[in-house]
Amino acid sequence: MKGLKLAVAILTLGTLAIASPSEAKNLSQNQQTQPSQIIAQTPTPPASNSTVSNHLKRGIEKFQSKNYSGAIEDFNQALKLEPKNTSAYVGRGAARFLLEQFQAAKSDFDTALEITPDIAYAHYFRGFTNYALKNKPAAIADLRKASTLFQKEGNQELAQKADSAAKQIETN
Known part of the structure; x- marks a missing residue:
């Protein structure tokens, strides 16, 4: 499976202004999240034991309950046991993004994409993270890549939303 279904669907983007990192967070918060599908949709090496899966499951549960710091702790534990777990x-990265730790979030998305380059959701989220970091060209490139990958996966809805977000950023 190629994507992370920690999905966000863009509502109405309206006019995007390159003013503050909180705008990118607000943009992403106007979207629906489905963190329970992280493990099922992200390509990752096989878990060495059930402990990694347990940490991931707890991280997802904490993320769903908006305990982002707790989720980060569990994801950290999973990474200690399995350092290449995308x-x-x-x-x-998603939890850090929502805590407005944009540079740390970008680093996590970068690492995931170094391990597995074609994770549509990692490109998607990194696009919004780059936008928060005021890197408009990188944001547009990531969102376009996400759109292409979503199309290959047959997810036309998210492909369109990623493309639309890239166009909105480009025109501002």
Whole structure:
């Protein structure tokens, strides 16, 4: 499976202004999240034991309950046991994004994409993270890549939303 279903669907983007990092967070918060699907949708090496899966599951549960710091702790534990677990990197990145730790979030998405380059959701979230970091060209590139990957996966709805977000950023 190629994507992380820690999905966000953009509502109405309206006019995007490159003013503050909180705007990117607000943009992403106007979207629906489905963190329970992280493990099922993200390509990751096989878990060495059930302990990694347990940490991931607890991280997802904490994320769902908006305990982002707690989720980060569990994703950290999973990464201690399995340093190349892309699910943990993307989950931790999403939690860090919502805590407005944008540079740390970007680092997590970068690492996930170094391990597995074609994770649509990692590109998608990194696009919004780059936007928060005021890197408009990188945000547009990531969102376009996400759109292409979503199309390959057959997820036309998210492909369109990623493309629309890239166009909105580009015109501002």
